[in-house]
Amino acid sequence: MTAKNNKLAKAGEYKPIDLLAVAAAREVVDGDIVFAGTGLPMLAIMLAQKVSAPNAVCIYEAGSIDGRPIDLPTSVGDARCAHQASMAAGLTEAFYGQLHCGYVDLAFLGGAEIDKYGNVNTTVVGDYLSPEKRFTGSGGNPDINALARRTVFIMVQEKRRFREHVDYITSPGWRLPKWPGGEFVHKREVYGKFFRGGVEAVITNMGVFRFDEEGIMYLDTVHPGFTPQQVKDNCSFDLNISRVSGETKPPTYYELELLYKEVDPEGIFLP
Amino acid sequence: MNNLFDKRPRLARSNKVVSLSEAIDEIRNGDVLMMGSFVDTRRPMAAAYEIVRQQKHNLILLAQCSLAEDIMVGAGCAIAWRGCYTGIATFGLSPATLRKTEAGKFFPDEIGHLDIIYGALAAMVGSPFVATRATLGSDVLNDQLDRNRILIDKAGNKAMIPKKKFELIEDPFYNQGLVKLLPAMPADAAIIHTQMAGEKGTARISGSLAFDHYFVHAARTVIVTTEQIVPEEYLRRDPNRNQIPCTAVDMVVEIPWGGHPSQVMGYYDTDIPFIRDYVLSARTDEGFERWVGEWILDVKSRDQYLDKLGASRLEGLRAADPQGYRSRS
Numbered sequence: 322m323t324a325k326n327n328k329l330a331k332a333g334e335y336k337p338i339d340l341l342a343v344a345a346a347r348e349v350v351d352g353d354i355v356f357a358g359t360g361l362p363m364l365a366i367m368l369a370q371k372v373s374a375p376n377a378v379c380i381y382e383a384g385s386i387d388g389r390p391i392d393l394p395t396s397v398g399d400a401r402c403a404h405q406a407s408m409a410a411g412l413t414e415a416f417y418g419q420l421h422c423g424y425v426d427l428a429f430l431g432g433a434e435i436d437k438y439g440n441v442n443t444t445v446v447g448d449y450l451s452p453e454k455r456f457t458g459s460g461g462n463p464d465i466n467a468l469a470r471r472t473v474f475i476m477v478q479e480k481r482r483f484r485e486h487v488d489y490i491t492s493p494g495w496r497l498p499k500w501p502g503g504e505f506v507h508k509r510e511v512y513g514k515f516f517r518g519g520v521e522a523v524i525t526n527m528g529v530f531r532f533d534e535e536g537i538m539y540l541d542t543v544h545p546g547f548t549p550q551q552v553k554d555n556c557s558f559d560l561n562i563s564r565v566s567g568e569t570k571p572p573t574y575y576e577l578e579l580l581y582k583e584v585d586p587e588g589i590f591l592p
Numbered sequence: 593m594n595n596l597f598d599k600r601p602r603l604a605r606s607n608k609v610v611s612l613s614e615a616i617d618e619i620r621n622g623d624v625l626m627m628g629s630f631v632d633t634r635r636p637m638a639a640a641y642e643i644v645r646q647q648k649h650n651l652i653l654l655a656q657c658s659l660a661e662d663i664m665v666g667a668g669c670a671i672a673w674r675g676c677y678t679g680i681a682t683f684g685l686s687p688a689t690l691r692k693t694e695a696g697k698f699f700p701d702e703i704g705h706l707d708i709i710y711g712a713l714a715a716m717v718g719s720p721f722v723a724t725r726a727t728l729g730s731d732v733l734n735d736q737l738d739r740n741r742i743l744i745d746k747a748g749n750k751a752m753i754p755k756k757k758f759e760l761i762e763d764p765f766y767n768q769g770l771v772k773l774l775p776a777m778p779a780d781a782a783i784i785h786t787q788m789a790g791e792k793g794t795a796r797i798s799g800s801l802a803f804d805h806y807f808v809h810a811a812r813t814v815i816v817t818t819e820q821i822v823p824e825e826y827l828r829r830d831p832n833r834n835q836i837p838c839t840a841v842d843m844v845v846e847i848p849w850g851g852h853p854s855q856v857m858g859y860y861d862t863d864i865p866f867i868r869d870y871v872l873s874a875r876t877d878e879g880f881e882r883w884v885g886e887w888i889l890d891v892k893s894r895d896q897y898l899d900k901l902g903a904s905r906l907e908g909l910r911a912a913d914p915q916g917y918r919s920r921s
Contacts, residue, residue, distance in 0.1 A: 359681040382705065383630045383800035392919055395864070396681030398633035398800040400857035400917040411801030412630070413709045421706060421725075444702060449737040455693045455700070457679035458657075463730045464706045489737070491702075493729030500733035501760060511729045513769020587920050589682065 362429030439494025478525035495536025622748020628784030711777025715810030782811035790824030793841025799857035
């Protein structure tokens with residue numbers, strides 16, 4: 322291992338996916354209990370554990386608790402997840418034994434569409450009963466998003482994906498329908514004493530978004546090479562860009578080296 | 593008929609070993625069926641192929657519509673599904689499920705993982721319903737987007753599907769706010785694939801247990817396919833390591849490589865090119881038909897399947913100690 326080069330990489334020296342992984346990894350606080358899904362979330366937690374959060378614990382929904390994978394898994398049930406795990410069991414032990422009962426601090430999730438309240442759709446485009454396009458369905462998305470203290474969504478930034486209303490609310494955000502009536506209220510009102518938090522950040526290939534006191538999305542940092550207006554132009558709703566705190570910090574050379582040489586040397590998710 | 597939640601008395605036979613075709617013969621058209629494990633690991637793939645070969649139809653699938661299920665959906669064996677996932681992790685969306693759903697030929701009904709787990713647990717313990725916070729605020733609770741009626745219509749045994757999907761009430765005991773009453777999720781049959789099983793049905797799993805250790809108790813017929821039948825006596829030397837008790841199991845089928853192309857920890861790794869080829873092929877009707885012909889219908893025996901894969905390919909997948917998978921690097 323060469324000396325840690327903590328200088329920031331310049332434009333052109335990293336790919337959008339590298340910045341996504343690095344920005345997501347930076348959301349992990351050392352000691353967090355993290356629930357991660359397949360893909361970029363795996364890169365993020367494994368990178369975070371190597372860079373800044375060695376004591377973060379990762380739980381994969383298929384039932385491995387605090388595994389320390391030495392090879393990148395292709396799914397959350399992959400035997401790679403369970404390498405050096407404290408326990409390998411099943412979904413019950415992960416979802417109820419860890420998540421529902423309140424151990425989980427942070428979760429990484431993905432989504433196809435999101436609205437300004439952080440409601441996420443991973444189920445269908447169009448009418449649910451005769452969809453134009455079907456996606457993966459919820460997976461663990463709504464359960465994890467509802468019951469972790471903080472969640473971070475990693476998504477592709479496109480106008481058609483950042484919408485006023487999503488076609489199907491798979492995963493509840495900050496303001497959500499209260500059934501049976503379906504009127505939109507704050508999450509706190511629906512979850513009552515079970516309320517623990519919600520969407521902390523949305524990270525896309527253009528910026529990092531957070532939510533204000535009302536539960537409405539705003540742009541926090543913009544990735545190098547983009548302007549806040551460009552990000553706003555890639556949202557269907559009227560994105561608040563008045564609170565931009567600056568530019569997203571690019572990856573360091575050390576982070577890039579870890580990503581490509583240690584986390585995903587086989588190129589499972591990285592190009 | 594007994595109470596829905598009473599376990600069907602399993603025959604306390606000394607030997608439950610049968611052939612794969614005999615076992616799958618017990619699956620009826622219209623059954624509510626749960627295929628074991630998760631996404632692309634330890635899937636009962638040989639059993640799924642046999643279901644296709646025996647041309648089962650109108651099956652209602654539970655839990656996920658991933659690698660094993662997608663093949664059955666593509667082949668027209670399943671009509672509906674209640675669960676939460678129609679993808680194959682790194683390999684993308686479940687291609688046949690998407691095609692059939694978008695064409696209106698297959699009927700998904702959404703619930704969440706917590707619902708599946710808790711529904712299975714409720715069926716296991718014989719409780720008609722349980723309470724949870726799962727899916728509050730999501731469209732799972734939107735009654736305009738509910739296919740419970742379709743599931744009842746399609747089920748062979750209509751008693752297997754609850755009259756409705758959920759009921760919302762205020763917590764009457766601890767005053768914690770809104771809770772969802774979730775009906776139990778019994779199944780007509782469960783098929784799981786394990787690393788080892790004994791002739792009386794005791795089974796041992798390595799790696800993720802997924803839903804299997806609960807779902808076997810929620811199903812009225814339980815088939816265990818296994819990499820290796822070992823003497824019951826061997827498994828019983830260390831009973832703490834067994835997750836499936838003999839009392840839950842009706843039939844045991846030995847099928848080496850029976851989880852291919854999924855991963856079976858300790859035995860072999862995921863066959864990545866095979867799954868990629870399937871996912872690409874199954875995007876169209878023609879591609880799927882070609883694939884199912886090549887790998888299922890035109891393959892006359894398990895031996896022929898393994899010969900077609902070839903010894904060097906299988907050797908390249910064989911798991912290594914101590915990790916239990918095949919390191920790609």
